[in-house]
Amino acid sequence: MTSAHSQPTNPVISQSSVQDTPDGRIPVGRTMPDEQPMLSVRNLKKVYHTDGGDIEAVRNLTFDLPKGQLACLVGPSGSGKTTLLKCISGLMAPSAGEVTLHGQKVTGPPKSMAVVFQEYGRSLFPWLRVAENVELPLKNQGMEKSARKEAVEQALEAVGLAHVPKSYPWQLSGGMQQRVAIARAVAYQPEVLLMDEPFAAVDAQTRADLEDLVRGIWKKLGVSVLFVTHDIDESVYLGERVIILSSSPTIIQEDVLVDLPAERDQLETRSSQRFAELRHHVYEQIQLAKKGFRPEDAAAMR
Numbered sequence: 600m601t602s603a604h605s606q607p608t609n610p611v612i613s614q615s616s617v618q619d620t621p622d623g624r625i626p627v628g629r630t631m632p633d634e635q636p637m638l639s640v641r642n643l644k645k646v647y648h649t650d651g652g653d654i655e656a657v658r659n660l661t662f663d664l665p666k667g668q669l670a671c672l673v674g675p676s677g678s679g680k681t682t683l684l685k686c687i688s689g690l691m692a693p694s695a696g697e698v699t700l701h702g703q704k705v706t707g708p709p710k711s712m713a714v715v716f717q718e719y720g721r722s723l724f725p726w727l728r729v730a731e732n733v734e735l736p737l738k739n740q741g742m743e744k745s746a747r748k749e750a751v752e753q754a755l756e757a758v759g760l761a762h763v764p765k766s767y768p769w770q771l772s773g774g775m776q777q778r779v780a781i782a783r784a785v786a787y788q789p790e791v792l793l794m795d796e797p798f799a800a801v802d803a804q805t806r807a808d809l810e811d812l813v814r815g816i817w818k819k820l821g822v823s824v825l826f827v828t829h830d831i832d833e834s835v836y837l838g839e840r841v842i843i844l845s846s847s848p849t850i851i852q853e854d855v856l857v858d859l860p861a862e863r864d865q866l867e868t869r870s871s872q873r874f875a876e877l878r879h880h881v882y883e884q885i886q887l888a889k890k891g892f893r894p895e896d897a898a899a900m901r
């Protein structure tokens with residue numbers, strides 16, 4: 600199925616297209632049936648209760664993240680991306696619905712998940728050296744000392760920081776600090792890596808390097824990655840799939856398959872025709888979301 604609103608030359612494939620309803624219509628915002636749904640989000644809803652009244656941030660959101668997939672979540676500002684990630688990571692309880700990992704309901708931060716936040720400055724301990732920052736969660740996990748040492752060395756090697764294990768975070772550039780945060784998550788050997796706008800605070804060149812670093816680590820480790828970003832180009836460049844969120848209360852507006860070659864290159868990929876088409880499509884959908892368009896409106900019009 601192409602978008603309900605545009606017909607690009609080379610159709611953009613919505614993953615929802617594989618789930619036909621009995622009447623032939625296509626439900627929006629549902630993902631491909633998955634033989635191995637590592638992570639499942641089912642009818643997730645989150646309402647914040649405030650003094651000023653209830654704020655429904657997320658409404659009835661459903662998708663699966665298969666093992667080994669790198670999916671990006673994009674949506675307008677305030678669309679509930681962080682709320683969603685907090686619920687998925689077990690840091691916050693949903694108001695309704697559930698998140699399951701390997702079929703087990705998530706009720707707190709699962710051992711096999713790691714989260715990388717935007718604010719590396721606040722997530723790293725300034726009084727601990729780089730290697731100690733990476734080692735800390737492994738210590739807490741009860742990993743034996745020699746195994747810890749090896750895991751830390753490998754993780755720092757993977758992010759290109761093997762030469763600064765004894766530095767303090769504040770002695771490093773912003774991009775390097777974010778690499779430390781990624782190394783810490785990777786050393787933990789998670790099955791699912793959640794990243795919440797991790798590159799929003801670094802400069803453009805560093806950001807491009809970090810994007811390639813994440814794709815490299817993802818390929819090498821086979822980890823499932825859910826990457827939240829408000830940067831449309833980044834979502835298309837990084838993802839195998841882009842899940843577009845509606846404005847708040849959030850539901851999935853569209854689930855787009857990114858059919859770019861697996862080998863991505865900042866120059867080649869970004870200047871390809873397909874990249875431009877996908878970018879155009881996602882951009883258009885985000886603009887619609889910003890204007891308050893809801894997928895159910897399109898369904899009602901069919």
Ligand SMILES: Nc1ncnc2c1ncn2[C@@H]1O[C@H](COP(=O)(O)OP(=O)(O)OP(=O)(O)O)[C@@H](O)[C@H]1O
Nearest residue numbers: 647649654656675676677678679680681682683847
């Ligand atoms: N702790 C909270 N209490 C009340 N309302 C909240 C709280 N956190 C978020 N919200 C509201 O929930 C909605 C979604 O917020 P959230 O931060 O999840 O969106 P976001 O897409 O991550 O935003 P941004 O793009 O600005 O990072 C917004 O309307 C926000 O004001």
